Amino acid sequence: MTPSRPPHLVLVGLMGAGKTTIGQRCAERLGRPFIDTDDLVEQATGRTIADIFATDGEATFRAFERDAVARACAETSPAVIACGGGAVLDASNREQLRNAGVVIWLRAAPDTLAARVPDDGARPLLRGDADPRAALERLHSERAEAYHAAAHHIVDTDGLSVKEAAERVLGALATCVS
Numbered sequence: 001m002t003p004s005r006p007p008h009l010v011l012v013g014l015m016g017a018g019k020t021t022i023g024q025r026c027a028e029r030l031g032r033p034f035i036d037t038d039d040l041v042e043q044a045t046g047r048t049i050a051d052i053f054a055t056d057g058e059a060t061f062r063a064f065e066r067d068a069v070a071r072a073c074a075e076t077s078p079a080v081i082a083c084g085g086g087a088v089l090d091a092s093n094r095e096q097l098r099n100a101g102v103v104i105w106l107r108a109a110p111d112t113l114a115a116r117v118p119d120d121g122a123r124p125l126l127r128g129d130a131d132p133r134a135a136l137e138r139l140h141s142e143r144a145e146a147y148h149a150a151a152h153h154i155v156d157t158d159g160l161s162v163k164e165a166a167e168r169v170l171g172a173l174a175t176c177v178s
Contacts (some may be wrong), residue, residue: 006078008101009173012088012150014139016113017106018157018165019082025166026173027080035075036082040068049084062090069093073100085139088146097150102176104169105151110137112158152176 009026011019020036027034038049041064045052052061065087072081073096081101087093097103108116114133153172157165 009080010101010103013106016116023082033079037068088150094150105147105154
Protein backbone atom coordinates (compact mmCIF):
# COMPACT_ATOMS: atom_id res chain seq x y z
CA MET A 1 0.00 0.00 0.00
CA THR A 2 1.16 3.50 -0.74
CA PRO A 3 1.66 5.20 2.65
CA SER A 4 1.07 8.72 1.29
CA ARG A 5 -2.71 8.30 1.05
CA PRO A 6 -5.40 6.23 2.71
CA PRO A 7 -5.69 2.87 1.01
CA HIS A 8 -8.51 1.72 -1.19
CA LEU A 9 -10.82 -0.89 0.30
CA VAL A 10 -10.79 -3.79 -2.17
CA LEU A 11 -13.35 -6.59 -2.09
CA VAL A 12 -12.72 -9.92 -3.78
CA GLY A 13 -14.65 -13.18 -3.79
CA LEU A 14 -16.89 -15.40 -5.83
CA MET A 15 -20.11 -14.23 -7.45
CA GLY A 16 -22.80 -13.94 -4.80
CA ALA A 17 -20.38 -13.23 -1.95
CA GLY A 18 -21.69 -9.66 -1.66
CA LYS A 19 -18.93 -7.58 -3.23
CA THR A 20 -21.31 -5.11 -4.86
CA THR A 21 -23.95 -4.86 -2.16
CA ILE A 22 -21.54 -4.82 0.77
CA GLY A 23 -19.12 -2.62 -1.17
CA GLN A 24 -21.79 0.00 -1.83
CA ARG A 25 -22.73 0.01 1.86
CA CYS A 26 -19.07 0.41 2.88
CA ALA A 27 -18.59 3.21 0.34
CA GLU A 28 -21.57 5.07 1.81
CA ARG A 29 -20.27 4.62 5.35
CA LEU A 30 -16.76 5.76 4.40
CA GLY A 31 -17.91 8.59 2.13
CA ARG A 32 -15.93 7.11 -0.75
CA PRO A 33 -16.77 6.39 -4.37
CA PHE A 34 -17.68 2.83 -5.27
CA ILE A 35 -15.93 1.25 -8.26
CA ASP A 36 -16.91 -2.10 -9.76
CA THR A 37 -14.27 -3.46 -12.14
CA ASP A 38 -16.93 -5.33 -14.14
CA ASP A 39 -18.71 -1.99 -14.68
CA LEU A 40 -15.43 -0.47 -15.85
CA VAL A 41 -15.04 -3.26 -18.42
CA GLU A 42 -18.58 -2.74 -19.68
CA GLN A 43 -18.13 1.03 -19.88
CA ALA A 44 -14.81 0.73 -21.73
CA THR A 45 -16.07 -1.81 -24.26
CA GLY A 46 -19.72 -0.80 -24.57
CA ARG A 47 -20.57 -4.49 -24.16
CA THR A 48 -21.83 -6.76 -21.41
CA ILE A 49 -19.53 -9.23 -19.68
CA ALA A 50 -21.74 -12.06 -20.98
CA ASP A 51 -21.33 -10.78 -24.56
CA ILE A 52 -17.55 -10.52 -24.24
CA PHE A 53 -17.35 -14.09 -22.92
CA ALA A 54 -19.70 -15.44 -25.61
CA THR A 55 -18.13 -13.58 -28.53
CA ASP A 56 -14.45 -13.25 -27.65
CA GLY A 57 -13.87 -15.72 -24.82
CA GLU A 58 -12.59 -15.56 -21.30
CA ALA A 59 -9.02 -14.63 -22.24
CA THR A 60 -10.19 -11.43 -23.94
CA PHE A 61 -12.39 -10.59 -20.97
CA ARG A 62 -9.45 -11.12 -18.57
CA ALA A 63 -7.33 -8.67 -20.62
CA PHE A 64 -10.09 -6.05 -20.33
CA GLU A 65 -10.38 -6.86 -16.64
CA ARG A 66 -6.61 -6.35 -16.13
CA ASP A 67 -6.96 -2.84 -17.58
CA ALA A 68 -9.99 -2.15 -15.35
CA VAL A 69 -8.11 -3.26 -12.22
CA ALA A 70 -5.19 -1.00 -13.15
CA ARG A 71 -7.55 1.97 -13.67
CA ALA A 72 -9.34 1.36 -10.38
CA CYS A 73 -6.08 1.02 -8.44
CA ALA A 74 -4.75 4.22 -10.02
CA GLU A 75 -7.63 6.30 -8.63
CA THR A 76 -6.10 9.05 -6.51
CA SER A 77 -9.01 9.34 -4.08
CA PRO A 78 -9.54 6.39 -1.75
CA ALA A 79 -12.37 4.26 -3.08
CA VAL A 80 -14.15 1.00 -2.41
CA ILE A 81 -13.33 -1.36 -5.27
CA ALA A 82 -15.34 -4.50 -6.02
CA CYS A 83 -13.45 -6.86 -8.30
CA GLY A 84 -14.88 -9.45 -10.62
CA GLY A 85 -14.72 -12.92 -9.12
CA GLY A 86 -11.79 -14.06 -11.26
CA ALA A 87 -9.68 -10.90 -11.10
CA VAL A 88 -7.38 -12.46 -8.50
CA LEU A 89 -6.41 -15.28 -10.87
CA ASP A 90 -3.95 -12.87 -12.50
CA ALA A 91 -0.80 -12.43 -10.39
CA SER A 92 -0.29 -8.85 -11.57
CA ASN A 93 -3.85 -8.00 -10.51
CA ARG A 94 -3.22 -9.48 -7.04
CA GLU A 95 -0.05 -7.44 -6.69
CA GLN A 96 -1.69 -4.20 -7.85
CA LEU A 97 -4.68 -4.69 -5.57
CA ARG A 98 -2.53 -5.47 -2.51
CA ASN A 99 -0.29 -2.45 -3.21
CA ALA A 100 -3.23 -0.10 -3.70
CA GLY A 101 -5.37 -1.07 -0.76
CA VAL A 102 -6.59 -3.41 1.89
CA VAL A 103 -7.95 -6.51 0.21
CA ILE A 104 -10.81 -8.30 1.93
CA TRP A 105 -11.94 -11.71 0.71
CA LEU A 106 -15.70 -11.98 1.10
CA ARG A 107 -16.15 -15.71 1.50
CA ALA A 108 -19.35 -17.73 1.55
CA ALA A 109 -20.30 -21.38 1.23
CA PRO A 110 -21.41 -22.63 -2.21
CA ASP A 111 -24.97 -23.16 -0.93
CA THR A 112 -25.12 -19.53 0.16
CA LEU A 113 -23.64 -18.31 -3.13
CA ALA A 114 -26.04 -20.41 -5.20
CA ALA A 115 -29.00 -18.99 -3.27
CA ARG A 116 -27.79 -15.42 -3.86
CA VAL A 117 -26.91 -15.64 -7.56
CA PRO A 118 -29.92 -15.06 -9.82
CA ASP A 119 -30.53 -17.56 -12.60
CA ASP A 120 -30.73 -14.83 -15.24
CA GLY A 121 -28.06 -16.00 -17.69
CA ALA A 122 -25.85 -12.99 -16.92
CA ARG A 123 -23.14 -15.09 -15.26
CA PRO A 124 -21.06 -16.61 -18.08
CA LEU A 125 -19.33 -19.14 -15.84
CA LEU A 126 -22.69 -20.53 -14.70
CA ARG A 127 -24.51 -20.36 -18.04
CA GLY A 128 -25.85 -23.71 -19.10
CA ASP A 129 -24.72 -25.42 -15.90
CA ALA A 130 -27.45 -27.71 -14.58
CA ASP A 131 -26.05 -27.44 -11.05
CA PRO A 132 -24.93 -23.88 -10.16
CA ARG A 133 -24.00 -25.00 -6.64
CA ALA A 134 -21.55 -27.57 -8.03
CA ALA A 135 -20.12 -24.97 -10.43
CA LEU A 136 -19.60 -22.56 -7.52
CA GLU A 137 -17.94 -25.31 -5.48
CA ARG A 138 -15.59 -25.98 -8.40
CA LEU A 139 -14.81 -22.26 -8.81
CA HIS A 140 -14.12 -21.99 -5.09
CA SER A 141 -11.69 -24.93 -5.26
CA GLU A 142 -9.95 -23.46 -8.30
CA ARG A 143 -9.68 -19.94 -6.87
CA ALA A 144 -9.25 -20.32 -3.10
CA GLU A 145 -5.46 -20.17 -3.28
CA ALA A 146 -5.57 -16.97 -5.35
CA TYR A 147 -8.07 -15.38 -2.94
CA HIS A 148 -5.79 -16.26 -0.01
CA ALA A 149 -2.80 -14.80 -1.85
CA ALA A 150 -4.63 -11.55 -2.53
CA ALA A 151 -6.38 -11.04 0.80
CA HIS A 152 -5.15 -9.13 3.80
CA HIS A 153 -8.24 -10.32 5.67
CA ILE A 154 -11.20 -12.71 5.22
CA VAL A 155 -14.81 -11.96 6.12
CA ASP A 156 -17.25 -14.87 5.99
CA THR A 157 -20.63 -13.56 4.85
CA ASP A 158 -22.73 -16.69 5.45
CA GLY A 159 -25.76 -15.85 7.57
CA LEU A 160 -24.92 -12.14 7.79
CA SER A 161 -27.11 -9.25 6.76
CA VAL A 162 -25.56 -6.65 4.45
CA LYS A 163 -25.25 -4.32 7.44
CA GLU A 164 -23.51 -6.97 9.57
CA ALA A 165 -21.13 -7.94 6.77
CA ALA A 166 -20.29 -4.29 6.06
CA GLU A 167 -19.53 -3.76 9.76
CA ARG A 168 -17.14 -6.71 9.72
CA VAL A 169 -15.45 -5.44 6.56
CA LEU A 170 -15.03 -1.97 8.04
CA GLY A 171 -13.67 -3.50 11.24
CA ALA A 172 -11.14 -5.49 9.22
CA LEU A 173 -10.15 -2.35 7.31
CA ALA A 174 -9.61 -0.48 10.57
CA THR A 175 -7.47 -3.33 11.92
CA CYS A 176 -5.35 -3.43 8.77
CA VAL A 177 -4.66 0.31 8.60
CA SER A 178 -4.02 0.95 12.28
